[in-house]
Amino acid sequence: MFSLLLKMSTVLQSASSAITPFFTSLASGDESSNSASLTAGNTIKPVYVNESCLEFLLMEMVDLMFRTTADSENDKEAVFYKLEMLGYQVGQSLVERFTRERPRFVDTLDVVKFICKELWSIIFKKQIDNLKTNHRGVYVLQDNNFRWFVRMSTEAGGADAAKRAVPYLWFPCGLIRGALANLGVISVVVAETNSLPQCTFQIKIAKS
């Protein structure tokens, strides 16, 4: 998936102005093998991924899963599972790379805070707006301006738009679950939205 993103980005890099350093460091392996292509002289050129490309890919990904699933109208679970598993894989890889320079985590709250602050900054370039917990293994993450929803709307608006945006939350759900799982926290993640671009993720941590 990332190599595809990168290819897309290099093609379109010069064409578009909306370029974001999303997943930048994912693309650059740090040791000598990969860095040759990234370095010009002594200065390191960042590898940018075009934000528009990423959004197109996410749009198409959800659409593709609906198209390739037999009876997707009635079998939303199957589509959910596919998208969630994709996110799970990506989440696992992300934390493996981005927790390298970090001291070890003390407890579950520490891990959730990492997701809210650092991982959210890496993926969405902002932090979670509100984190609530009941101290019994349920965490509610609220994002008032979810980046992947910013450009979404429907004619009817309001509740209708929120309803149709739900499948686009399944991939980030998996992303969070994968990140948590790789850090040793087994959980179930569900998301909901009442009005775009606001959304909430609920993390239920499995009792160990």
Add this chain to the structure above:
Amino acid sequence: MNSTLTFFSSPAASEEEIMSNIKIQCIAIIGKMNNPLYIKNFTDTHPDLKYHYIAHTSIDVIEERISAGPESADTYLGLLYAMEDLAVYGYLTNTRVKFVVVLSVLDAVIKNADMKNIFRKIHTAYINQVCNPFYNLDGKKSIVSKKFIAAIDSIGKSNSEDISKI
């Protein structure tokens, strides 16, 4: 974002002199469920079985270190234990994957910075392996990727060859 970029660059020039007094005997990678992922013996003086044994025993030591408390929060665990003519070093990633490096004990002093550098390289190789979409992270099979094996080989060999130059 600039800060993230800079720490992925490596000071290639200084690496050779740093590594001069370290001879890696064995590199072992142990998964988060304490399953063996990869083990490589770089010597012909000891049989593979010995290193399997060392990797196994080091798991206990690593777990002891973790439970020692949050004050030892660094991913680098330092010298785990010494055994006959071998010194065993450990490293634990945030994702509970353990790296074990076995060195032969020489007269020269082994600096922690050098060891950290080696573990960093191993971690990079492992990260690249994890980011491969065809690799199943939850599976308990050992790693068979050619790229990964080559990366570990080059880490072990570069540190074994340097010793012969002295």
